[in-house]
Amino acid sequence: MPAPLSFTDLTLEWPDGTVALDHLTGTFPEGRTGLVGDNGSGKSTLLRLLAGLLAPTHGTVTRGGAVGHLPQTLTLGRDATLADLLGITPVLRALQAIESGDADPRHFDVVGDDWDIPARAAATLDEIGLPGAGLERRVGEVSGGEAMLVATAGLRLRGFPITLFDEPTNNLDRSARARLRELVRTWKGTLVVVSHDVALLDEMDATAELRGGTLTTYGGPYGAWRAHVAAQQEAATQALRNAEQAVRVERRQRQEAETKLAHRARDAKKARANKVAAKIVMNGRASMAENSAAKLRAGHDARLEAARAHAAAAADRVRSDDHVSLVLPDPDVPNSRRLAVLRSASGAREHVVQGPERVVVTGPNGVGKSRLLHQLVTGSAPVEGHASGRLETHRVGFLPQRLDSLDDDLSAVDNIRAVAPAADPGTVRNQLGRLLLRGDSVFRPVRTLSGGERFRVSLARLLLAEPPHQLLVLDEPTNNLDVSTVTHLVEALAAYGGGLVVVSHDDDFVRRLAPTRILGLDAEGELTEVEL
Incomplete structure (x- = not known):
């Protein structure tokens, strides 16, 4: 069975030529997946591409149904209503038109199977802690956190088969975060969540990391994924230490071999000087010595290069993440100020x-x-x-x-x-x-x-x-x-x-x-x- 959401060779280049994503391929399975990665790795850009809000420069996105998307920042004006935030205003207007006697088929198409949407919407507002708020209440009358929670609940209310969340816990207080986690626990279909909220990420069925232009998926929540990465890194670090030790051993043996060869060359030179053997015999021995030295050097060089390649491969498996370096200036504020x-x-x-x-x-x-x-x-x-x-x-x-x-x-x-x-x-x-x-x-x-x-x-x-x-x-x-x-x-x-x-x-x-x-x-x- 194909994955509900997949993408192949996905590339996005901004108008100034900057590449945001480069030939990215991956899938998101049915269920809940936490998408993690450092700031700037392309998580939000990927969600917008998957939602169809951006067109890729190259590559394809395959969607197994309609996609709902919750952005980092809501852009509705303060005069918008909670119905707008829930995304059900067109359905409510179509219902009102039908109830007033307008039998235009387009109204019925808009309503579809959502004849009970007003009751379901009221129940949804009650569930997220806004009982009796009223669908006509203005967005400017609720906090930023409450608005985000309403928008989140609206996506579930509309039953999208695929839903994408971008930092849904922004501005949510402790109780609102708990209610959001409850919504997520019972979410149906495919849900992809970008978040820095560890408690929310631990509600996921799988964790996908976007790193270095590659998407890697682990079949477990954030905590299990972190433990998996830590174990991997411990093993990778030990493998790197072992590989670096092997390089040092091979380098030392190479140096010891060169020392032996130097001793042999010096002894051969003395022998020629002392005319210990006949000239023809001495020339034969010199030729054999040169061949032997070449083989010895080649063998040591090959082993040293192999050790270095192994060390480089081991180093690639060790994460070397850059970190922000914040040094705030000292304003020299006395305790009494x-x-x-x-x-x-x-x-x-x-x-x-x-x-x-x-x-x-x-x-x-x-x-x-x-x-x-x-x-x-x-x-x-x-x-x-x-x-x-x-x-x-x-x-x-x-x-x-x-x-x-x-x-x-x-x-x-x-x-x-x-x-x-x-x-x-x-x-x-x-x-x-x-x-x-x-x-x-x-x-x-x-x-x-x-x-x-x-x-x-x-x-x-x-x-x-x-x-x-x-x-x-x-x-x-x-x-x-x-x-x-x-x-x-x-x-x-x-x-x-x-x-x-x-x-x-x-x-x-x-x-x-x-x-x-x-x-x-x-x-x-x-x-x-x-x-x-």
Whole structure:
């Protein structure tokens, strides 16, 4: 039986000549598959090709049915409705037309078998924690996390035989992530999920890794795959050590053979000088010695080359992944320096961010965490009933959730020059290189970059600020980042000498960051210190 989703010799070249995917071949079986790989490896691009949103430069995609696709970032406007987000507005309109007496056959074609879609949609909203929300409710009235969960549930509601998720847990709080995992556990058909959420990846039936332009599939969830890779790497590393030792042995034996040959040549020269044997005999012995030496050298050279080839093959099996190298500038903030004040809606509680503190703001979707950060950074007027903040330094770096501060039509280099015009071009390239943005990628429009690469460009803008920021304000900084990059981000932030205010739903990230304080924000706008 053919796989529901397969692709052959798939190649995509961007208009500037950059190759995103090169002759990639693979399949996704029925069931749930987690697609993993480093940022920039092409995961999101592959999903868009499989969904038909991009046309390949070369190669073919074979689909065993209609494909539903959840992008990293939802683009619906704030005035769109939950019905739009669920993807059922055309069916609802056709039902309304039929109920009003319009018997146009096109309406019946649109409805198909979905006569009960309003009831099923209401049940779906109830299932994901939005009971009684109403299909006409505006997207602007729900949080980014709630919108993502609605869009995810809409794909299941419409029953696509093939569904592709690109970072579905972005912006979801703890309970919403749990509800998403429940949806995934009962998902029917073929589901391919790109995510950095380890708990979600552990719900998968299989794990596929996109690495070095090759797709490799393992028949188990993320945790089992990681253990498999670790065992492989341990064996590969040991094999490399053994191969390198064999090279050293062969090289030493080659040197010892050369020493013996040198001794023989010296002894033969002495014999000729002393005329120990007749000339004809001496010439015969010299010829035999030369032939013997040539054979000996050839044998040792062959064994040495074989050992080197074996070592090279063993080295190829050892992963040598590049990692981002984040070194945040030291803003030299004294412990007594007040940087910001966060205030509850009631005004009953104030929380001062002082010195090199790391403060995490957490809470359910929809309570106004992103609103709080935006109001804090922009200095806009507080909204009644919502928490607010006040800056006490002008040296503030803000990394918003949507990374919409980047100009999509400019390159990474030009985006940085826009905020750091005095920065040396070499310094800009060097900083981007430390973030694994190298070569021609730094000159491509940022709209062609992956979510993780866009994050790195935004981070580079913060790193090159002069003077260095005394306070960093980050809204869901781990969205779209691979597991390795999250680890290095944690290390950099933990060593940062300035203040830090972070909104994050990523419990593992928060735990490793080891914040000074965690402030919980509730639906009434109250900020209180909480435990993770």
